Amino acid sequence: MLSEQQLTKFLQQKFGYESFRPGQLDVVTAVMNGQNTLAVLPTGAGKTLLYQLPAYLMNGSVVIVSPLLSLMQDQVARLRSNGEKSVTMLSSLQSVSQRQATLAHLSQFRFIFASPEILAQQNVSDALQRISVSLFVVDEAHCVSQWGPNFRPHYLMLKGLIQHLGKPTTLMLTATATKRVQRDILDKLGLDKQSVKSAVRSVNRENIFMAVKKLRTSEAKNQELLELVTQLTGPGIIYFSSRKQATQIAGWLQEQTGLAVAAYHAGIDQTARYKIQHQFMQNKLQIICATSAFGMGIDKDDIRFVIHYHLCANLENYVQEIGRAGRDGNQSIAILLYCDGDERIPQRLNQLTIPSPQVVIDFVSGRVTVDQLGESGELLSFYVSAGWNAERINQSFIERKQQEKEQLNAMLQYIMSEHCRRNLVLAYFDETTMQHDDGCCDGEQTEWSAATLGLQRENEAYIVPPKGQFNWLQQLDSLFFENS
Amino acid sequence: MLNGMTGGIIVTYLITLLSAKQSRRIRVIENILHNKRTVTTLFWGMRYQILPWLGSMRQLERADFDAQLSQLVAAGLANISQNQVLLSSAGYQAQLQFWQHHQRPQFLKFYLLGDIDKMEKRVLLAGQVLSEYSFQNKNYAPLSFDGDELRAVKLWFHQQNKSNLVFQFKQELTTFLSTLGEQQANFLVMQLVGHKVAGWSTEQAAEQLELPVIDATMVRRDLWAGLTGFFVDKTGPMHDLIAPLIQATPLSHSTQITYELFNRGYSIEQICRARHLKLSTIREHLLEVAIFLPRKFPFQTFLSDPVMQQLEQHYQGNVDQWQFNATDKSDGQSFFYFRLFQIMRSYQEYAQ
Numbered sequence: 001m002l003s004e005q006q007l008t009k010f011l012q013q014k015f016g017y018e019s020f021r022p023g024q025l026d027v028v029t030a031v032m033n034g035q036n037t038l039a040v041l042p043t044g045a046g047k048t049l050l051y052q053l054p055a056y057l058m059n060g061s062v063v064i065v066s067p068l069l070s071l072m073q074d075q076v077a078r079l080r081s082n083g084e085k086s087v088t089m090l091s092s093l094q095s096v097s098q099r100q101a102t103l104a105h106l107s108q109f110r111f112i113f114a115s116p117e118i119l120a121q122q123n124v125s126d127a128l129q130r131i132s133v134s135l136f137v138v139d140e141a142h143c144v145s146q147w148g149p150n151f152r153p154h155y156l157m158l159k160g161l162i163q164h165l166g167k168p169t170t171l172m173l174t175a176t177a178t179k180r181v182q183r184d185i186l187d188k189l190g191l192d193k194q195s196v197k198s199a200v201r202s203v204n205r206e207n208i209f210m211a212v213k214k215l216r217t218s219e220a221k222n223q224e225l226l227e228l229v230t231q232l233t234g235p236g237i238i239y240f241s242s243r244k245q246a247t248q249i250a251g252w253l254q255e256q257t258g259l260a261v262a263a264y265h266a267g268i269d270q271t272a273r274y275k276i277q278h279q280f281m282q283n284k285l286q287i288i289c290a291t292s293a294f295g296m297g298i299d300k301d302d303i304r305f306v307i308h309y310h311l312c313a314n315l316e317n318y319v320q321e322i323g324r325a326g327r328d329g330n331q332s333i334a335i336l337l338y339c340d341g342d343e344r345i346p347q348r349l350n351q352l353t354i355p356s357p358q359v360v361i362d363f364v365s366g367r368v369t370v371d372q373l374g375e376s377g378e379l380l381s382f383y384v385s386a387g388w389n390a391e392r393i394n395q396s397f398i399e400r401k402q403q404e405k406e407q408l409n410a411m412l413q414y415i416m417s418e419h420c421r422r423n424l425v426l427a428y429f430d431e432t433t434m435q436h437d438d439g440c441c442d443g444e445q446t447e448w449s450a451a452t453l454g455l456q457r458e459n460e461a462y463i464v465p466p467k468g469q470f471n472w473l474q475q476l477d478s479l480f481f482e483n484s
Numbered sequence: 485m486l487n488g489m490t491g492g493i494i495v496t497y498l499i500t501l502l503s504a505k506q507s508r509r510i511r512v513i514e515n516i517l518h519n520k521r522t523v524t525t526l527f528w529g530m531r532y533q534i535l536p537w538l539g540s541m542r543q544l545e546r547a548d549f550d551a552q553l554s555q556l557v558a559a560g561l562a563n564i565s566q567n568q569v570l571l572s573s574a575g576y577q578a579q580l581q582f583w584q585h586h587q588r589p590q591f592l593k594f595y596l597l598g599d600i601d602k603m604e605k606r607v608l609l610a611g612q613v614l615s616e617y618s619f620q621n622k623n624y625a626p627l628s629f630d631g632d633e634l635r636a637v638k639l640w641f642h643q644q645n646k647s648n649l650v651f652q653f654k655q656e657l658t659t660f661l662s663t664l665g666e667q668q669a670n671f672l673v674m675q676l677v678g679h680k681v682a683g684w685s686t687e688q689a690a691e692q693l694e695l696p697v698i699d700a701t702m703v704r705r706d707l708w709a710g711l712t713g714f715f716v717d718k719t720g721p722m723h724d725l726i727a728p729l730i731q732a733t734p735l736s737h738s739t740q741i742t743y744e745l746f747n748r749g750y751s752i753e754q755i756c757r758a759r760h761l762k763l764s765t766i767r768e769h770l771l772e773v774a775i776f777l778p779r780k781f782p783f784q785t786f787l788s789d790p791v792m793q794q795l796e797q798h799y800q801g802n803v804d805q806w807q808f809n810a811t812d813k814s815d816g817q818s819f820f821y822f823r824l825f826q827i828m829r830s831y832q833e834y835a836q
């Protein structure tokens with residue numbers, strides 16, 4: 001076993017970091033000792049290092065289960081740009097022949113990224129069984145416990161896969177999880193609570209001021225948004241729950257402010273997403289209007305504000321999304337805009353994925369088919385294939401509905417509270433509360449402005465370049481450097 | 485909205501695929517855009533003269549397509565009956581007007597040289613690789629994550645002579661771009677990605693160049709097709725890059741094999757036996773050849789003089805209106821002849 005000193009030396013040589021960030025060494029040591037580990041670390045705490053470092057010191061391949069294609073692509077890209085060649089991604093982007101070629105040479109890869117859906121395929125799990133898996137990583141592990149529109153039934157099959165692979169050391173990574181969710185993750189993955197090491201860091205991010213603005217109408221909301229982005233210094237992210245609104249508001253804000261604003265969501269083609277992401281990284285864009293597809297894996301530490309145009313379905317998601325602000329430790333702000341009735345959006349999205357008891361009965365008895373039900377059909381057929389009867393499925397739906405309702409209520413309490421919002425969040429995650437002050441949140445009748453927080457817009461950068469100045473010959477010269 | 489407005493509705497390029505004289509099957513148009521290539525679709529696509537648009541909107545969703553049509557109908561520009569759509573006289577005017585305000589495709593004849601989306605992706609990735617290479621930077625996230633794409637560009641890069649590759653590539657681009665208008669050259673170059681250059685998305689480029697978004701989507705495809713056509717018969721790095729994606733003919737892979745055997749003198753029956761395929765399948769392949777390559781197709785080999793005379797007697801006038809009279813339902817031979825005759829007549833009609 002390597003000592004702390006040796007691990008630090010390796011960190012410096014291989015990754016170029018001077019020292020471990022808080023929490024990292026603990027997890028790396030546990031993983032290297034073959035201990036199953038649950039790491040609840042805020043975004044920006046350097047989660048990828050937790051499996052990347054052991055990957056170079058252990059024999060065999062590291063399997064990383066990831067919920068989003070864009071997240072996987074991003075991590076693969078980053079590994080490749082660091083010179084790592086033995087990395088692959090099993091995804092729906094691959095053709096059948098590509099997949100077969102990859103599976104035939106699986107042991108050659110140090111890093112194997114895959115979605116839970118791909119891992120559920122027999123040929124994939126068999127190929128994994130034939131190689132030596134040194135570490136099994138479940139990234140964004142809260143997805144295992146999540147319900148609602150983001151629920152992915154195939155996460156429940158990971159338990160079987162871990163058994164199938166001979167119980168390799170398992171590392172679960174997430175940014176936020178209440179105690180209950182932590183228990184649920186271990187439960188769903190079939191891991192023994194007693195033997196699992198848990199490394200939990202506080203969700204509290206002291207440099208992010210937390211505020212809520214309650215508005216009467218959507219016009220007032222747009223007006224408020226316009227004022228905020230005019231006053232606040234960027235870069236910033238505005239989150240929406242609808243793609244259409246993200247696009248519309250992006251166009252409108254750009255028109256109104258002259259700032260460079262772009263929309264980013266799963267409905268935009270891959271090349272355009274790449275471009276927008278990199279424009280943002282290169283500070284050519286001031287504001288991104290995004291759905292939750294944007295953010296996981298975004299490595300930009302100077303985001304000054306995160307505004308939510310719509311509330312999240314739960315505080316877990318909210319805390320995770322606002323955590324993308326201020327990773328550099330400098331003052332930042334999270335603002336949630338709320339109109340009466342906004343909670344109907346997450347409610348409706350939740351209802352869409354939960355079929356009625358009668359539909360469940362009809363499905364189980366074969367009177368309704370998967371195709372007729374769409375997304376919820378896949379979910380039901382998953383349960384049926386797992387041997388569940390209608391009664392059990394409905395019971396689980398009732399419990400889930402109840403849980404969602406409670407989660408949404410907690411989100412609403414955060415919005416309605418006149419007391420310290422930070423303490424409300426800390427209490428929700430079973431953490432010790434702290435003393436509210438003027439730099440904490442807008443609760444307890446605390447007055448604030450962009451100026452009092454030092455977040456007032458000053459520079460005139462990021463403005464959309466004036467039209468008619470682009471010159472393709474010049475652009476070719478800046479693209480292709482010729483040293484002659 | 486940036487789209488063309490006519491009577492309060494958004495008119496898209498869909499209107500250019502419709503006719504005031506010829507009722508067109510809705511699903512044929514949709515299938516052409518989607519690249520669902522049944523022989524029936526291809527045949528009617530040829531009759532509507534919209535084959536270049538084959539596979540031009542693979543991501544098209546039926547709901548969107550239907551909504552665009554319903555808008556035209558609601559605005560009185562088109563009528564739908566029995567799943568066929570016909571422009572009204574107002575619709576015909578709107579179509580003429582559309583062309584006054586929107587860009588026309590310039591490179592239609594190159595649209596079927598291959599999958600244009602793939603051409604675009606490959607050239608963009610190669611451009612990025614060369615740009616970073618010219619700045620001697622190795623640490624960057626590639627534009628594409630597709631394993632095949634990365635391998636193809638890597639292979640191409642290794643096979644090129646590095647000493648003046650960047651210069652040549654840039655030179656080749658410049659040569660092509662100089663054949664375009666200023667706006668179009670700008671539009672294409674704005675899409676390129678490279679060292680510290682994130683590139684513009686289609687929407688962003690359109691806005692910068694004050695081009696309506698619906699035009700931008702069309703122009704994007706049109707220009708990449710233009711680039712493909714420009715380099716298809718040249719030599720040099722750009723040709724080497726796209727050559728593996730160029731299809732000698734627009735025929736499907738299986739049809740291509742059938743066609744090769746046919747050219748070697750195999751009879752239909754021999755091809756069936758050699759390929760373990762049904763007679764009807766081989767006939768469909770041959771129809772596909774006739775549709776795409778009418779100039780090369782030996783119609784007389786199948787339509788002997790007596791057959792031809794019989795067909796000429798039965799079928800006259802507008803080819804669209806011909807109703808097939810089934811005489812033998814057993815093996816589909818007479819339908820095969822009927823379809824071939826339709827294709828031949830269409831070819832003669834268009835050749836005039």
Ligand SMILES: [Zn+2]
Nearest residue numbers: 420436440441
């Ligand atoms: Zn507070």
